[in-house]
Amino acid sequence: MEAFSESACFHRLKDLFWCIAEPEMAPVLTAEQSAALTEFERVYDSLAWRVIDGHPHISELPDDDLSPLVSAAERLYALIRPHTHATPFA
Numbered sequence: 001m002e003a004f005s006e007s008a009c010f011h012r013l014k015d016l017f018w019c020i021a022e023p024e025m026a027p028v029l030t031a032e033q034s035a036a037l038t039e040f041e042r043v044y045d046s047l048a049w050r051v052i053d054g055h056p057h058i059s060e061l062p063d064d065d066l067s068p069l070v071s072a073a074e075r076l077y078a079l080i081r082p083h084t085h086a087t088p089f090a
Contacts, residue, residue, distance in 0.1 A: 008060035040072040
């Protein structure tokens with residue numbers, strides 16, 4: 001996806017691999033994790049995504065600014081990371 005913006009790559013990867021929001025995950029999440037997920041999804045959905053011509057499954061942000069997601073993403077990641085085998089970011 002070299003020819004696409006960062007926001008377009010993020011949008012497509014979320015579309016393909018965002019399993020945490022699947023209904024099967026709901027019973028596994030704590031109330032705090034679920035609230036963090038809801039907040040992340042609220043912010044994500046509030047962004048001005050626009051479909052890329054010729055690529056109906058990929059959207060991007062006009063200004064390519066994903067920064068509104070950072071706070072919600074960090075909170076969600078901090079809550080789910082202890083339950084994964086992921087190593088923390090430096």
